[in-house]
Amino acid sequence: MNDEREQRILDAAETLVLHYGYDKTTISDIAQVAKVAKGTVYLHWKSKEDLFEALFWREIWKYTDDMLTRLQALPVEEWSFISMYEQAMFALSGSALMQAMMRDDTRVLGNFMHKRGDKFLKMKQPMRIELLALMQKAGAIRQDVDIEAANHLISAMSYGMLNMHVIVQPEEAPTLENLIPTMSQMLQRWLVPEDGGNREAARQIIMQMIAAFKTQYQGKEMDDGHSNT
Amino acid sequence: MNDEREQRILDAAETLVLHYGYDKTTISDIAQVAKVAKGTVYLHWKSKEDLFEALFWREIWKYTDDMLTRLQALPVEEWSFISMYEQAMFALSGSALMQAMMRDDTRVLGNFMHKRGDKFLKMKQPMRIELLALMQKAGAIRQDVDIEAANHLISAMSYGMLNMHVIVQPEEAPTLENLIPTMSQMLQRWLVPEDGGNREAARQIIMQMIAAFKTQYQGKEMDDGHSNT
DNA sequence: TTATGACCATATATTCGTTTTTGGTCATAT
DNA sequence: ATATGACCAAAAACGAATATATGGTCATAA
Numbered sequence A, B: 001m002n003d004e005r006e007q008r009i010l011d012a013a014e015t016l017v018l019h020y021g022y023d024k025t026t027i028s029d030i031a032q033v034a035k036v037a038k039g040t041v042y043l044h045w046k047s048k049e050d051l052f053e054a055l056f057w058r059e060i061w062k063y064t065d066d067m068l069t070r071l072q073a074l075p076v077e078e079w080s081f082i083s084m085y086e087q088a089m090f091a092l093s094g095s096a097l098m099q100a101m102m103r104d105d106t107r108v109l110g111n112f113m114h115k116r117g118d119k120f121l122k123m124k125q126p127m128r129i130e131l132l133a134l135m136q137k138a139g140a141i142r143q144d145v146d147i148e149a150a151n152h153l154i155s156a157m158s159y160g161m162l163n164m165h166v167i168v169q170p171e172e173a174p175t176l177e178n179l180i181p182t183m184s185q186m187l188q189r190w191l192v193p194e195d196g197g198n199r200e201a202a203r204q205i206i207m208q209m210i211a212a213f214k215t216q217y218q219g220k221e222m223d224d225g226h227s228n229t
Numbered sequence C: 001t002t003a004t005g006a007c008c009a010t011a012t013a014t015t016c017g018t019t020t021t022t023g024g025t026c027a028t029a030t
Numbered sequence D: 001a002t003a004t005g006a007c008c009a010a011a012a013a014c015g016a017a018t019a020t021a022t023g024g025t026c027a028t029a030a
Helices: A003-020 A027-034 A038-044 A048-073 A081-093 A096-102 A112-124 A127-137 A147-162 A176-191 A199-220 B003-020 B027-034 B038-044 B048-072 B081-093 B096-102 B112-116 B118-124 B127-137 B147-162 B176-191 B199-220
Strands: none
Touching: A003 A027, A003 A038, A003 A048, A003 A096, A027 A038, A027 A048, A048 A081, A048 A096, A048 A112, A048 A199, A081 A096, A081 A127, A081 A147, A081 A176, A081 A199, A096 A147, A127 A147, A127 A199, A147 A176, A147 B147, A147 B176, A176 B147, A176 B176, B003 B027, B003 B038, B003 B048, B003 B096, B027 B038, B027 B048, B048 B081, B048 B096, B048 B112, B048 B199, B081 B096, B081 B127, B081 B147, B081 B176, B081 B199, B096 B147, B112 B118, B127 B147, B127 B199, B147 B176
8 A cells, every 4th residue: 555645645734724623624625635536545444534534643753753753863862751751742743633632622633523432532631640740759859749639720821831822912922942041940940859859760751651652562563553555 | 770670680690501501591591580471581681691791790800809808818928929829729629611712712602702701701811921021020930931932831731620521531531620739839949039039029929919909809890790780 | 457436325415494592571460 | 559460572592404514435536
């Protein structure tokens, strides 16, 4: 099967869904932008939903890959919950589609959420709270921080950062990327002990997390997004 | 004019609008709950919109009064940007209607926002950024904090806190009130210099702000919410 | 063998006439 | 003098008929 064409069709779908939303993006539109016949699209996926599910999974892997790449580009000595979260936000700031997914943007996602939305709910599962608890136990995060509430506050802030265009006038809304440095400063001051805490432990936790994820990653790469071939 | 009856009608309107939203709340419903005839409602206000505008202004004054009362119940030595913001959140946590307004809850506000929404936009105007700048200049807030970005992050977090039922499963969503202590801790660690900064200056700024607001408050109390009499 | 696009069934949108509801009015009862 | 609720015009909702658009199919061209 022609992988280049498949990516081209997915690229076209991405462009269109960001502009028109899922409900208003037709297979016909996608075929036109991708310069293939409409029937050709069905050589790759059995249905419109399958196509978009593939698109969203593709984006999730790209985002995750980007995040890991960014993190691993840092010196190991700089690894911490803060730097990890920071790099995740930088990766997120580079993907409009991922942002739309993260904020459940009904304008973009439309009816897809009703049909296949449950498949993506897990993405937002609070693995973070387990990570925070591990970090606190290991001494990388202050002992006097209520981990559950902190997790909620971080979620609240992320959600707000993803919706700045709603919170302030759209013309005045800061980009996600512009807020990241101050966000990192805030997390650092708030969560990290004054002496820096147990950085070595933090690094070990992150390393294990990355290793575990890579194991999972290798097993999953071939399964999602290809309904027929 | 019968003030007790007016308040009773406003109470009825508040109960109904929180449950059914502006669009589905009829004057007939309100009259029934308030135990008056429908025509009686028009003795107080010329139109449905006027009634709801009065209701929203009433709520704003109640919220503001509550916030000031809470703040002034603190020892003056405890006054700071943090404590002020904290008390504002406590006041907010006690008002479902105020929360709906702050998060532009379309389920509650419906068409009212199209008709009179611009009147309430000013409420959310960033007086906070001026206050933060004043506090930083006076030494009550760290010098290395980007005030503009900080303002946006605080807005983002507030917005997220007001929308926790969207961010996590509604059954698991924490109440606004439960998040306040951790939020205060975060703000304290992030913004306040380690030696506490210039607390006296912070107090003076807040005192002036309260005095200025009380002056304005006295002048406005009789004007808003009474379209006829 | 594979890409194509006309075709089809169904979903969605539009139109129109009818019915119901609602905000607001005011003659009347109290 | 004031509260009431029947009434009215207009808005909103409803349902049926009609028109259009879309996802998916497959005979055919390449």
